Amino acid sequence: MRVFLLSLLVRFGCGAQLQSEMYGSLESPNFPDPYPTDTERNWTISVPDGFRITLFFSHFDLEPSYLCQYDFVKVKVDGEALALFCGKEETDTEAVPAQRVITSPRNSLSVQFVSDFSNEEQFSGFVAHYSAVDIDECSEHGDKDLLCDHFCHNFIGGYYCSCRYGYQLHTDNHTCRVDCSGAVFRERSGVLSSVNFPGPYPKSSDCWYRIELEAGFRVQMNFDPRFDVESHPDISCPYDHLKIQAGSREFGPFCGAQSPGIIWTDSNVVSIRFHSDDSGENLGWRLSYSATGSQCPVPEVPPNAVMVPIQTEYSFKDHVVFSCQQGFLLVQDGGTSDRLQLECQADGSWSGRPPHCDSKILTADKHPTEPPP
Incomplete structure (x- = not known):
């Protein structure tokens, strides 16, 4: 039993030897003397992340055999064989490493040496050298x-x-994001879009835009037909999406290749939020907006009066100006003037009533000139 246990210790060794230096060498047992029979020896080479390992055999002298059935050296990565060697350097066998340099695809590599029950020709074994090489x-x-x-x-x-x-x-140290929040648009018309449109928009970004118009106006948005936001075939906008909040109403989320088209709102304040995740090369979106106001009724033009401009409809903040034809005076609230301006208000009413035009003769009769005292 003692002889059997001792044989097992020699055959399977005492575990793999860990090589953690940036360079080093490995030798078969007893080198340069002949290696022992019935032996297994394992080495694990590990270098820091960001490096690979190169392995080169400067001397190789093992028992040759078909498919390396007897003695061999096996080079492995994560349990998978990169190379299997046996034989003598002087022979013309393909199993000899010769001048081959083995490069690991990762930062670790294992080398296994196995000898069978005989070494009649007293083969000397091997010497191998390894080094860490930087990965570009x-x-x-x-x-x-x-x-x-x-x-x-x-x-x-x-x-x-x-x-x-x-x-x-970005905090992931890979993605480039933008700070695209806080832009406020107060003009009655304008254009806004995703960053770089019509080029790929930034990843891992949350963009916030706000349109603020005067009270009485309502925001109308018209999206460009070119609309390209990352989507999912089965789930509604789980990756990138565009959402619009107008008063108590929410529009969206929008994603995919279908443009939202024209969106009418009942609010003068609109918030637009655009979220992108850490992947994708989609081209984004663009919209133009304009202000629409409350409609005022078309004023009735009094007899002998002139009104400009003449339009089929009037909206909030539109103006009309009344004047009288030659020979008439404009009368409003008991007074006379040459012209009167009215404005369409937020509630859809005019700022005053249309005037009327009286003949200058009649106006003079109503207000005779008194003789001087």
Whole structure:
């Protein structure tokens, strides 16, 4: 039993040896003397993140066999074999590492040496050297957009991202976002859009816009037919979306490729919120807005009067001016004047009543000139 247990310890070793330096070497047991029979030895090489491992055999002398059934060296990553070697360097076998340099796809690598029950020719084994090599993530990554939104900068052991002017690096250190909140539009008409429209809008951003018009006006919005916001085929706008709040009414959320078209509101104050997540290359949206006001009835033009401008409809803040034809005086509230201006008010009424025009002769008779005392 003691001999059997001792044989197991020699065969399977005492666990893998951990190599954590940035460079080093491995040798078969007893090197440069012949390696023992019935032996297994394992090494695990680990270097910091941001590096890979290169492995090179400077000496290799193992028992040759078909498909390396007897003695062999196996190089593995995460349990999967990268290479299997056996034989002598002087022979013409494909199983010898020769001058081949093995590069691991990750920052860890394992090497396994196994010998069977015989070593009749006294093979000397192997010497291998490893070193950590820096990964240039910026040039090696297949899709740079998944690595950095805008700019990628490599350094030894890693990389970092930066953004174009006007953007800010998100807390994920990969995404470039913008500060697009707080813009207030007070003109009676205007245009607003997602950042960069019609180019891809920034990721991981929450944009807030506000339209504030004078009381009595209502906001009308007209969306550009080009509308492209990331969507989902089964769920309503789970990623990016546009929402509009106008008074007590909410419009949206909007996403996908269908433009919202024209939206009429009953409010003079509108809030627009646009959210984007950390992925996607959609082109965004644009809208133009205008002010529509309360409608006032078309004024009736009194006899002998002239009104400008003549329109089919009048809205809040529109003006009309009354004057009289030649030979008549404009009379309003007991007084006379040359002209009278009325304004359409927020409640849809005019600021005064239309005047009337009296003949100057009749007006003079009503107000005779008194002789001087």
